[in-house]
Amino acid sequence: MNKANKLKDNYYNVIKEKLLEDIAYSAIKDMSKERHKSQTNYDVGEMLALAGKHYGENIIKEYSNKLTSELNKNYSITTLKYYRQFYYFAKSHSLSDRLSYTHYKELLSIKDEDKLNYYINITIEHNLSVRQLQDRIKTKEYERLDEETKLKLINKEDTTIIDLVPNPIVIKSSNIKDKEHIKEYALKETILDDLDNFLSQLGTGYTYVSNKYKIKIGNTFNYIDLLLFNYEYNCFIVIELKVTELKKEHLGQIQVYMNYIDTNVKKIYHDKTIGIILVRKDNKYIVKYSSDERIISREYELV
Secondary structure (H helix, E strand, C coil): CHHHHHHHHHHHHHCCCCCCCCHHHCCCCCHHHHHHHHHHHHHHHHHHHHHHHHHHHHHHHHHHHHHHHCCCCCCHHHHHHHHHHHHHHHCCCCCCCCHHHHHHHHHCCCCCCHHHHHHHHHHHHCCCCCCCCCHHHHCCCCCCCCCHHHHHHCCCCCCCCCCCCCEEEEECCCCCCCCCCCCCCCHHHHHHHHHHHHHHCCCCCEEEEEEEEEEECCCCEEEEEEEEEEEECCCEEEEEEEEEEHHHHHHHHHHHHHHHHHHHHHCCCCCCCCEEEEEEEEEEHHCCCCCCCCCEEEEEECC
């Protein structure tokens, strides 16, 4: 056997040994299993990168065929390329034990470092599952943050609850046939049908309190569309739903509701109530010239 073939076989044997060890280790059901898998895939990726330098890109296909045949498990070309990509990724980023290899696999295609750091941080901070991370990436949560918020995140400045509410808010509405002419009550029912998704769209820490929350102002009863509480920011959130463009009277209405909650519901240890007006079409100038910085407007997008 010549020296070149011997080196090629050495790379292959190291890869095979690592994968066999990982198969045996996979019976362990704890975080050490995930750490071991990440380390294995890193080591395999390193061997594939070194082998590629010596034998070119076709070595991936050769190793794929041999591993699949000898280990009786499908190690496709795509899978091996992911291992190699993970190795390159890990060389330039600090890996966290809180993220599994499958988490990182979802992140490998993100080239924007600020965007990448955002998804890594929210996954760690909020213990997101792989499915939850996929949903955040799919709905382009980072892209829907305003530029001022992104700058705060990049500079590691403090953010407020308002900063982190994306725009637009994506609402799943597979049962709605006429999305163009939806009524407010139908919009609310659509939100309630998949409440967990809606709360996650707003950000983190949101919990549901009530819908059509009844309040009495003088001799008149009024109803808040949605009343939420955020345990991270320790405040109530009043949400009003509007299927029109934002109007100045919407601000007056929600401000009255917020003041009612602050006066009659909020405890002394709670922060002031936040108001979110969810509208079909925003009008940034109306909110811009409002004197109440606790009120924000966000467009909704039915998907």
